[in-house]
Amino acid sequence: MASLIEVLKQSELFLKSKGITASRLDSELLLSHLLGCKRSFLYLKSENNIEEPVLSRFQSLLFRRGNREPLQYIIGEVDFYGLSIAVDKNVLIPRHETEELIGIVISRFRNKSIGSILDLGTGSGAIGLALAKHFTTANVLAVDTSRNALSMAQKNALRNKIGNIRFMESDWFESVDGIFDMIISNPPYLTNEEFENTQDEIKNFEPKSALVSANNGLADIFKIIGTAGKFLAKDGVLVLETGSSQHEFIARFAKDYFGKFESIRDLGRENRFAFFEY
Numbered sequence: 001m002a003s004l005i006e007v008l009k010q011s012e013l014f015l016k017s018k019g020i021t022a023s024r025l026d027s028e029l030l031l032s033h034l035l036g037c038k039r040s041f042l043y044l045k046s047e048n049n050i051e052e053p054v055l056s057r058f059q060s061l062l063f064r065r066g067n068r069e070p071l072q073y074i075i076g077e078v079d080f081y082g083l084s085i086a087v088d089k090n091v092l093i094p095r096h097e098t099e100e101l102i103g104i105v106i107s108r109f110r111n112k113s114i115g116s117i118l119d120l121g122t123g124s125g126a127i128g129l130a131l132a133k134h135f136t137t138a139n140v141l142a143v144d145t146s147r148n149a150l151s152m153a154q155k156n157a158l159r160n161k162i163g164n165i166r167f168m169e170s171d172w173f174e175s176v177d178g179i180f181d182m183i184i185s186n187p188p189y190l191t192n193e194e195f196e197n198t199q200d201e202i203k204n205f206e207p208k209s210a211l212v213s214a215n216n217g218l219a220d221i222f223k224i225i226g227t228a229g230k231f232l233a234k235d236g237v238l239v240l241e242t243g244s245s246q247h248e249f250i251a252r253f254a255k256d257y258f259g260k261f262e263s264i265r266d267l268g269r270e271n272r273f274a275f276f277e278y
């Protein structure tokens with residue numbers, strides 16, 4: 001047996017020795033997850049003892065984190081734009097930039113009637129679900145090639161009680177039918193080299209098929225831009241999250257398909273989001 005505070009001190013040192021920067025925070029998040037309590041409880045009850053069986057379960061979570069498994073996969077969920085999104089190794093962990101994108105879309109189109117939305121490459125369902133929750137009268141179709149991802153996305157719809165969304169297996173537009181007011185996607189856009197140079201948490205745990213695309217990371221983006229026109233309403237919008245160095249190439253490619261291209265920066269001041277209209 002050891003007290004909460006002693007356990008936290010030891011686990012912080014362990015994670016630090018494994019090169020985890022936020023070693024204290026991660027220790028606290030893992031322990032509060034295991035105990036089913038808020039982080040603040042750990043300090044309110046810092047002298048409480050932890051029983052042996054709980055301690056050994058905590059150690060196994062710590063070892064996973066020490067092995068660089070992302071915290072979100074160990075805990076099994078992440079907060080995304082106010083939704084609780086379950087995640088596992090089959091789906092990309094939704095990123096803060098993607099949350100930013102949701103905020104931009106909601107504020108831009110708050111006065112526009114959005115009846116239908118297509119989310120391409122839905123993964124955990126994060127984008128489609130956040131938009132379905134906000135645009136309550138819209139019907140959202142969310143597609144992916146990964147059946148495992150689709151099953152997680154479906155679970156997330158139930159988990160968040162969101163009904164105006166359906167999921168379908170499709171290679172981008174291949175099985176899609178219909179015309180949409182908004183087509184949105186955060187497709188794979190890394191080069192193989194960029195993927196190999198990412199941190200271990202990404203390289204060793206997140207699905208490569210969700211991250212890497214051929215042709216300097218542009219193949220899937222170009223496929224989507226080149227095909228979207230057949231599925232977009234006349235006054236519709238195509239919205240993409242992209243790599244920060246890709247907008248020059250995207251603008252040039254998109255000229256043949258769209259009259260308007262707008263590049264929007266993320267909070268890190270990187271060109272991250274691309275909006276296309278006719």
Ligand SMILES: C[S@@+](CC[C@H](N)C(=O)[O-])C[C@H]1O[C@@H](n2cnc3c(N)ncnc32)[C@H](O)[C@@H]1O
Nearest residue numbers: 094121122123144145146171172186187188210
């Ligand atoms: C970068 S992840 C985005 C996941 C999620 N939308 C998000 O923003 O967190 C890209 C997603 O596209 C999916 N994907 C990759 N190739 C695809 C294709 N040809 N057709 C449909 N989805 C695809 C992957 O399985 C993955 O779920």
